[in-house]
Amino acid sequence: MFEITWDSFIRIVTVGSLAYIGLIFFLRISGKRTLTKLNAFDLVVTVALGSTLATILLNSQVSLLEGLTAFALLIGGQYIFTFLAVRSKSFNKFIKSEPKLLYLDGSFLEDAMKKERINRVEILQSIRNQGIGNLEKVKAVVLETDGSMSIIKGEPGNTLSNVESKKNI
Known part of the structure; x- marks a missing residue:
């Protein structure tokens, strides 16, 4: 050995x-x-x-x-x-998935979360990992193609243009 x-x-x-x-x-x-x-x-x-x-x-x-x-x-x-x-x-x-919107303007997008098998606790953890303690500061949360979550503060710009969502941005 x-x-x-x-x-x-x-x-x-x-x-x-x-x-x-x-x-x-x-x-x-x-x-x-x-x-x-x-x-x-x-x-x-x-x-x-x-x-x-x-x-x-x-x-x-x-x-x-x-x-x-x-x-x-x-x-x-x-x-x-x-x-x-x-x-x-x-x-x-x-060969690649599309990014998926999980949270927008104070609302968790439950259908998208279920489809991606992500729960609120995981989204909240990602927000806290970015040093954000208040959901009001978060405009959107996107599950990226690599499995990471992007937290967007303030107004969304062009970075959300290719994100799958049932809501209109």
Whole structure:
């Protein structure tokens, strides 16, 4: 349990260093978009990259080349999907959700909250996390595509233009 052989130690250090350098290389050539967490799809890719790196480090049956190929496949797939999503509205809608309005002008939008499986306590927690202690200061709460909640104070502007709601803004 607490033992390690010199061979496995040397393998972990060598393969781990090279895999880490390979991952950084792939991330640099793929651009900043690869590690954004704008939606669930991006989060899955980020977690999968971390899992792949751990597998390369700890599983001696996975070669460095296999691991680097997995990195290239994940990053390449994410690049292709985001490339298509930017150019096709229907593909974008297929892989991404829309932001959803949960609270507006003093009213909790119960239907939207039920659909998104969000309750009042979670919305109130998000408001408190922004340092706001009074609901009167909150104009709107939006559940974003990445699962975070945006709290909007004062009058809404153009930032609510693409938010799904049954109320007219």
